Amino acid sequence: MSKYLAMKVLKFGGTSVGSVESIRNVKNILASREGKKVLVLSAMAGVTNKLVEITENIKLEDHSAINSIIAELKQKHETTIDELIDKPGLNSYAKAFVNNVLEGLQEISRNTYSEKVYAEVVTTGETMLTYIFSTFLTNLGIQNNFLDAKDFMQVSNLENPDTDLVGKLFQQNIENLEPSDIYITQGFVRIDAQNNISTLKRGGSDYSATILAAAVQAEEVQIWTDIDGFHNNDPRYVENTHAIAELSFEEAAELAYFGAKILHPQTISPVIKRKIPLFLKNTFTPELPGTKISAEIHSRGLKAISAKDGITAIKIKSNRMLMAHGFLKKIFEVFDKYETAIDMITTSEIAISLTIDDDRNLDLILEELNAYGEITVEKEHSIICIVGEGLIEDKSTSRLFELLNDIPVRMISYGGSDNNISLLVDTKNKIQTLQGLNHKLFEEREVPQFV
Helix, strand or coil, rough: HHHHHCCCCEEEEEHHHHHHHHHHHHHHHHHHCCCCCCECCCCCCCCHHHHHHHHHHHHHCHHHHHHHHHHHHHHHHHHHHHHHHCCCCHHHHHHHHHHHHHHHHHHCCCCCCCCCHHHEEECCHHHHHHHHHHHHHHHCCCCCEECCHHCCCCCCCCCCCCCCHHHHHHHHHHHCCCCCCCCEEEEEEEEEECCEEEEECCCCCCHHHHHHHCCCCCEEEEEEEEECCCCCCCCCCCCCECCCCCCEEEEEEEEHHHCCCCCCCCCHHHHHCCCCEEEEEECCCCCCCCEEEECCCCCCCCCEEEEEEEEEEEECCCCCCCCCCCCHHHHHHHHHHHCCCCEEEECCCCEEEEEEEECCCCCHHHHHHHHHHHHHHHEEEEEEEEECHHHHHHHHHHHHHHHCCCCCEEEEEEEEEEEEEEEEEEHHHHHHHHHHHHHHHCCCCCCCEEC
């Protein structure tokens, strides 16, 4: 695989390819970057939402609504083709390709709803956009190769993808193609263990890019979006935030998992082992530096704050827990049985409190937990995550606890990681918490001192 060491993987999200103007902007970004590149593209902005609507109408067997959405998608993509591709032959090829995809979508929509049908439907947006973009470049005389991700994104295990297998299949797919500096493929889609079309979940195009980067041992990964990198707090709720120039892999992974929307939570894991740097860049202000994420640690102490909503807190109170060997193991086995991850956990002699962000099997979990004690459930909570390398050693970070005077904090996770302190608050207090922490930790912050 050493022949791919000079490759860069560039991922552009839905807003980056959401309009004709944006697509032309992506072409300009490509032209400004030398070397071999693999482009991982999302569907056009709004298209995946329309495709999800189709899946809902498949459940309802509302074929009239499905036909209406497909007609809307046809018009959207054909208008894009007409504005981007002026050579008649290429224009016709692109429209024929899109029509073929939409006819296939119509065929799929006649089936009974299933997870397989869902995946086949919602991944068609990426297929159409990547072919249009490839043909657009060809129209401009820019040599490129269109690749179908389903031929090489064999990802049986979402948590631990076999990047060596993906790399082998990728190599097999390109070795007989005309030489090119640009390869274009789809994000989001994968082939699962049963050899069916599946997805990397919503927002998974980031994950596609880093899986592929690890597979081809890329020089770097660039994630292009509509934000100029990781910010030190959520700019939607806090004024005067700023982009962070550099983060370690661990810092970025914590921020992504605990709510920073700019990056898919699993994105970092494939590139850590191979120490492939990842850059977060803004498609609409490409001159800005963005954020570099790498194995390097350039500074220690507080870096950023993020928030994760939709959290459910569960408290299990039981006198039998006191000195009871194996009690926690039994509790964890219930969550493992229903494939539900635990985010935070605190314990006392007679109680255990924990949080989950996936409540699809909550009723079944609670039914089993009732055998172990008195259960209390609180929904509509948020985890506030404070992140930075060596955060625990940063004495000024202790100022966050002053916030307890003003805001009721349901749980605190402190010391489980050297670079993460997490607070659980009622979601109605989230914005006040973010703003309060910003004031305490950034605006009034002294120079950090380390012990």
